[in-house]
Amino acid sequence: xxxxxxxxxxxxxxxxxxxxxxxxxxxxxxxxxxxxxxxxxxxxxxxxxxxxxxxxxxxxxxxxxxxxxxxxxxxxxxxxxxxxxxxxxxxxxxxxxxxxxxxxxxxxxxxxxxxxxxxxxxxxxxxxxxxxxxxxxxxxxxxxxxxxxxxxxxxxxxxxxxxxxxxxxxxxxxxxxxxxxxxxxxxxxxxxxxxxxxxxxxxxxxxxxxxxxxxxxxxxxxxxxxxxxxxxxxxxxxxxxxxxxxxxxxxxxxxxxxxxxxxxxxxxxxxxxxxxxxxxxxxxxxxxxxxxxxxxxxxxxxxxxxxxxxxxxxxxxxxxxxxxxxx
Amino acid sequence: xxxxxxxxxxxxxxxxxxxxxxxxxxxxxxxxxxxxxxxxxxxxxxxxxxxxxxxxxxxxxxxxxxxxxxxxxxxxxxxxxxxxxxxxxxxxxxxxxxxxxxxxxxxxxxxxxxxxxxxxxxxxxxxxxxxxxxxxxxxxxxxxxxxxxxxxxxxxxxxxxxxxxxxxxxxxxxxxxxxxxxxxxxxxxxxxxxxxxxxxxxxxxxxxxxxxxxxxxxxxxxxxxxxxxxxxxxxxxxxxxxxxxxxxxxxxxxxxxxxxxxxxxxxxxxxxxxxxxxxxxxxxxxxxxxxxxxxxxxxxxxxxxxxxxxxxxxxxxxxxxxxxxxx
Numbered sequence: 013x014x015x016x017x018x019x020x021x022x023x024x025x026x027x028x029x030x031x032x033x034x035x036x037x038x039x040x041x042x043x044x045x046x047x048x049x050x051x052x053x054x055x056x057x058x059x060x061x062x063x064x065x066x067x068x069x070x071x072x073x074x075x076x077x078x079x080x081x082x083x084x085x086x087x088x089x090x091x092x093x094x095x096x097x098x099x100x101x102x103x104x105x106x107x108x109x110x111x112x113x114x115x116x117x118x119x120x121x122x123x124x125x126x127x128x129x130x131x132x133x134x135x136x137x138x139x140x141x142x143x144x145x146x147x148x149x150x151x152x153x154x155x156x157x158x159x160x161x162x163x164x165x166x167x168x169x170x171x172x173x174x175x176x177x178x179x180x181x182x183x184x185x186x187x188x189x190x191x192x193x194x195x196x197x198x199x200x201x202x203x204x205x206x207x208x209x210x211x212x213x214x215x216x217x218x219x220x221x222x223x224x225x226x227x228x229x230x231x232x233x234x235x236x237x238x239x240x241x242x243x244x245x246x247x248x249x250x251x252x253x254x255x256x257x258x259x260x261x262x263x264x265x266x267x268x269x270x271x272x273x274x275x276x277x278x279x280x281x282x283x284x285x286x287x288x289x290x291x292x293x294x295x296x297x298x299x300x301x302x303x304x305x306x307x308x309x310x311x312x313x314x315x316x317x318x319x320x321x322x323x324x325x326x327x328x329x330x331x332x333x334x335x336x337x338x339x
Numbered sequence: 340x341x342x343x344x345x346x347x348x349x350x351x352x353x354x355x356x357x358x359x360x361x362x363x364x365x366x367x368x369x370x371x372x373x374x375x376x377x378x379x380x381x382x383x384x385x386x387x388x389x390x391x392x393x394x395x396x397x398x399x400x401x402x403x404x405x406x407x408x409x410x411x412x413x414x415x416x417x418x419x420x421x422x423x424x425x426x427x428x429x430x431x432x433x434x435x436x437x438x439x440x441x442x443x444x445x446x447x448x449x450x451x452x453x454x455x456x457x458x459x460x461x462x463x464x465x466x467x468x469x470x471x472x473x474x475x476x477x478x479x480x481x482x483x484x485x486x487x488x489x490x491x492x493x494x495x496x497x498x499x500x501x502x503x504x505x506x507x508x509x510x511x512x513x514x515x516x517x518x519x520x521x522x523x524x525x526x527x528x529x530x531x532x533x534x535x536x537x538x539x540x541x542x543x544x545x546x547x548x549x550x551x552x553x554x555x556x557x558x559x560x561x562x563x564x565x566x567x568x569x570x571x572x573x574x575x576x577x578x579x580x581x582x583x584x585x586x587x588x589x590x591x592x593x594x595x596x597x598x599x600x601x602x603x604x605x606x607x608x609x610x611x612x613x614x615x616x617x618x619x620x621x622x623x624x625x626x627x628x629x630x631x632x633x634x635x636x637x638x639x640x641x642x643x644x645x646x647x648x649x650x651x652x653x654x655x656x657x658x659x660x661x662x663x664x665x666x
Contacts, residue, residue, distance in 0.1 A: 093636055102636075103636070149501070150500055150501055162601075166493055166494075166498070167493075167494070167498075171493070171494075172603065173477055173602060173603020173604065174476070174477055174603050174604060174605040174640070174641060175603055175636060175637055175638075175639055175640070175641070176603070177600070177603050177634060177636060177637040178601065178602055178603030179601070179603075180600040180601070180603075180634045180637055181600065181601055183600050183634040183637075184597045184600055184601060185513065185593050185596065185597055185632060186512065186513070186515065187514065187515050188513065188514050188590075188593065195634055195635065196635075197631075197632050263515075266512050266515065269512065270511045270512055270597075271601065273504070273507040273508065273510050273511055274489075274505065274506070274507070274508055274511060274598065274601060274602070275500060275505055275601070275602070276499065276500020276501050276502055276503070276504050276505030276506075276507075277500065277501060278501040304524075305512060305524050307504060307507045307510040307522055308522065308523075309420050309429075309430065309502060309504060310502055310504040310507055310510075311502075312502055313501070313502070314501060314502070
């Protein structure tokens with residue numbers, strides 16, 4: 013519970029995903045004082061989603077015994093291709109959005125300044141500022157979830173490149189004739205090591221007759237499979253699941269090595285829901301494989317760390333964005 | 340021939356390679372007025388090589404009817420891992436150098452300020468400043484030769500990252516179980532598409548009984564094989580050589596797509612000796628493959644260009660470095 017104050021001393025961070033909206037209230041020193049969660053319901057259309065975001069923000073502010081006047085600004089990370097300057101989501105496949113003026117719409121609803129960024133960029137900002145205290149000059153943030161995304165901090169600042177697509181690291185091709193990816197290519201990192209890739213491999217193998225504890229846990233169709241189930245199965249000695257997760261960790265280690273060779277970061281942070289659920293199983297393999305594959309000398313002194321922020325990375329980064337923009 | 344002047348109005352750029360030293364005299368507006376070339380003779384040891392570099396610089400200055408007093412500074416690109424701040428070559432495998440204070444040694448020999456950079460970084464600087472007139476904010480320079488190296492311009496400046504190894508793009512892994520690379524890994528871009536990779540593939544295939552025009556041109560051992568011979572064989576209808584070069588171009592296109600996805604540059608320039616010799620054969624395939632594999636939207640408006648500087652990229656970049664540092 014936050015102390016009552018009449019000054020606009022709070023920040024709100026929002027993480028807009030294809031299935032859920034997370035919001036969090038933060039102090040200006042970036043301490044989280046409350047969280048709220050709501051389903052996105054993208055199928056109801058953009059207007060309804062904007063209302064739900066506004067609702068989720070109002071809920072969390074009220075939950076903290078605050079009112080909107082005490083909020084200085086709102087930072088929001090949105091999926092897909094985002095234009096931060098104009099506050100627009102240019103394209104977001106999983107929301108079915110195109111050219112959506114999210115900043116303006118939310119400002120109309122809430123009467124507060126809203127700042128927008130790509131979801132993985134915003135997560136990287138949160139990790140850099142809160143988890144690493146803004147220290148590394150150059151950082152790569154990797155987020156393993158349904159897909160794989162990234163955010164780059166270069167010379168201390170979020171870097172998004174010419175088309176604001178820098179950090180589309182999930183579509184780095186690692187295996188020329190590898191499995192098909194949603195982007196149309198084959199062998200992208202995302203098609204080899206994301207949660208969707210793991211689930212697809214498990215489901216295909218079960219269909220082909222593979223025995224696994226997962227079916228006794230969840231039934232043959234594995235409809236409700238979650239990342240945590242993979243961890244449980246491994247803990248119970250399921251060698252098949254262990255192997256699939258280990259392969260994904262190896263590909264991730266190779267991708268980390270590629271990123272170290274190309275970008276030369278001081279720190280690589282690996283986060284996201286999949287890593288959160290399988291950190292103990294994946295992270296040692298990721299680090300070992302990355303060190304093996306980095307160009308000699310390129311990984312010297314480079315830290316490869318799991319993110320501790322987990323699901324909070326997005327709302328934290330949103331608060332960082334809001335703080336930066338309202339300073 | 341340069342006009343006589345008593346002011347230090349000239350710059351010298353040096354490109355130090357494992358087999359040859361190139362030097363060039365440039366006006367302060369970066370026009371090249373003379374070039375010189377000498378073999379490196381790395382086997383004679385570092386002292387001998389430094390003397391040869393000094394000799395090569397003196398030769399080209401004299402050739403231009405100038406003297407060293409008319410030279411403002413010398414910029415040099417050296418292979419391997421380079422520490423520009425301390426003017427040292429930390430490690431260069433093909434020269435057999437370790438911890439070599441090249442800047443100080445050359446300054447002692449020539450009595451002029453010397454500035455040092457990694458060879459591919461210096462080439463990228465030359466391409467950016469002279470070929471692209473310093474315009475693109477973000478650029479990736481790719482140099483295909485015996486190996487594959489790169490240089491990154493980020494926010495208008497040469498970017499070398501935490502260990503000064505950013506741009507070690509040749510060791511980006513593209514094919515998990517691909518051919519062995521000199522770095523110890525398998526499937527690096529350099530092991531798939533460098534001049535050494537192409538020559539190795541040709542020589543292995545010939546050993547395995549493959550017929551090619553190259554053997555009638557050069558004899559069965561192909562000892563004197565050069566990039567230009569591949570071009571000649573293709574022009575004469577050698578489908579085997581055409582296929583090998585096309586595969587290398589495809590891998591290069593995939594690597595370009597990866598770099599576009601990760602870094603989001605405005606321009607990608609592809610240069611180096613191999614590209615210089617095989618531009619017509621490789622570049623259209625590189626561009627087509629890169630466009631096919633880039634993440635939708637990420638390559639929009641991104642220029643993918645061959646470098647026209649060819650072998651002059653290194654000496655030009657050296658002059659740019661010298662000009663920048665003596666301003």
